[in-house]
Amino acid sequence: MALKRIAPSVLAADFANLQRDVEMINKSEADWFHIDIMDGVFVPNISFGMPVLRDIVKHATKTIDVHLMIVDPDRYIKTFADLGSNILTVHYEACTHLHRTLQAIKAEGMKAGVAINPHTNVSLLEDVINDIDLVCIMSVNPGFGGQSFIENTYKKVKQLREIIVKNNASTLIEIDGGVTNKNAKQLIDAGADVLVAGSFVFKSTNPNQTIKELKEIINT
Numbered sequence: 001m002a003l004k005r006i007a008p009s010v011l012a013a014d015f016a017n018l019q020r021d022v023e024m025i026n027k028s029e030a031d032w033f034h035i036d037i038m039d040g041v042f043v044p045n046i047s048f049g050m051p052v053l054r055d056i057v058k059h060a061t062k063t064i065d066v067h068l069m070i071v072d073p074d075r076y077i078k079t080f081a082d083l084g085s086n087i088l089t090v091h092y093e094a095c096t097h098l099h100r101t102l103q104a105i106k107a108e109g110m111k112a113g114v115a116i117n118p119h120t121n122v123s124l125l126e127d128v129i130n131d132i133d134l135v136c137i138m139s140v141n142p143g144f145g146g147q148s149f150i151e152n153t154y155k156k157v158k159q160l161r162e163i164i165v166k167n168n169a170s171t172l173i174e175i176d177g178g179v180t181n182k183n184a185k186q187l188i189d190a191g192a193d194v195l196v197a198g199s200f201v202f203k204s205t206n207p208n209q210t211i212k213e214l215k216e217i218i219n220t
Contacts, residue, residue, distance in 0.1 A: 004188050004218040006211055007032035007065050007174070009198030010056060011047055012145045018052070021202070022059045028211040032063040032087075034176070034196045037080075039070040042094055043143035050083060057084035065194075067115060067176065069142050070094065074101055081108035089113030089136050089174075092120055102131045115176070117142060118150050122160040129169045134194070135160060140177030146199045149178030154190045161191030181210075181217055188218045 008030050013021035025033060035053060040046040047069075057064055066085040068076070073090040080088050088110045095101045098114065105112040114125060115136035125135060137156055140147035157173060164171050174194040175187050184195055197214060204210040 002193070004192070004215075005031035005194040006214050006218070007034035007194055007196045008201045008207075008211065009034045009036065009145065009176070009196050011036045012198030012202040014202070015048075018056070019059055021207075022056055024207055025211075026059070026061045028208045029215045030062065030211050032065040032194070033060050034065045034067060034198075036067045036069060038143065042071045042091065043069045045143040050079065053080075053083050053085075063087065065089070065113075065174075067113070067136060068094075069115075074104060077101075077104050077108055081105075081110055085110055087111040087113050087134060089115050089134060091115045091117070091142075092124065093117055099128050099131060102128065106131075113174070115142075118152070122156050122163065125160070126163050126167070129163055129167050129171055132169070132171050134172045134174055136174040136176050136196075137192075138177055139175050139179070142177075147178055149180075149183055154186060157187060157190040157192050181213060184214055184217045 008025050036047050038045050038047040063086045065087045066080055067089045071094055088105045090101055092114050102112040111133035113134035113136055114132050117138050139149050139153040172193040175192050176196040179195045179197045180200045201207045201210050
């Protein structure tokens with residue numbers, strides 16, 4: 001069985017000490033960097049943009065998992081590829097022509113991800129599941145860190161896992177929002193592959209140790 005992954009969310013890092021926190025992730029047992037790009041339109045918040053991503057990539061030694069919470073993401077696909085993104089995730093709700101967007105992401109040499117908001121049914125992805133490398137299930141409403149986990153997420157993970165198996169797809173399931181040591185194992189048991197952890201990691205007294213403990217929980 002493939003090892004499950006932890007992707008610390010850089011949105012929760014200390015922006016005044018960003019290089020320090022990037023180095024911490026490099027040295028930790030984390031697998032990916034999860035980087036949220038918000039435009040203040042698709043979600044009611046603005047995060048960092050291209051220059052900050054470029055600087056993170058400069059120091060990062062692990063997979064760059066970029067989550068676009070923006071309208072009209074097609075305009076920026078090439079830009080994010082050029083910046084060094086390994087996985088580019090767009091929102092189902094922001095893509096009128098999702099299949100075309102997925103093909104455009106892959107044409108730039110990146111893995112293609114699709115994120116769905118808490119109110120969006122996973123069954124809507126069935127027709128394109130074989131074109132999706134990763135589905136990011138939002139377990140909080142996108143836009144702000146530190147929110148409480150939405151319990152309905154477990155059911156969605158199980159439903160999505162059934163769709164993946166039925167279609168013989170190799171899609172990974174990522175969970176983003178409110179992940180802690182209290183729900184990590186249950187999410188993996190439901191069928192998740194990657195857990196994004198933000199506040200739980202960066203607000204802990206020892207982020208490196210917190211990542212290590214999460215990895216142990218999800219891989220035992």
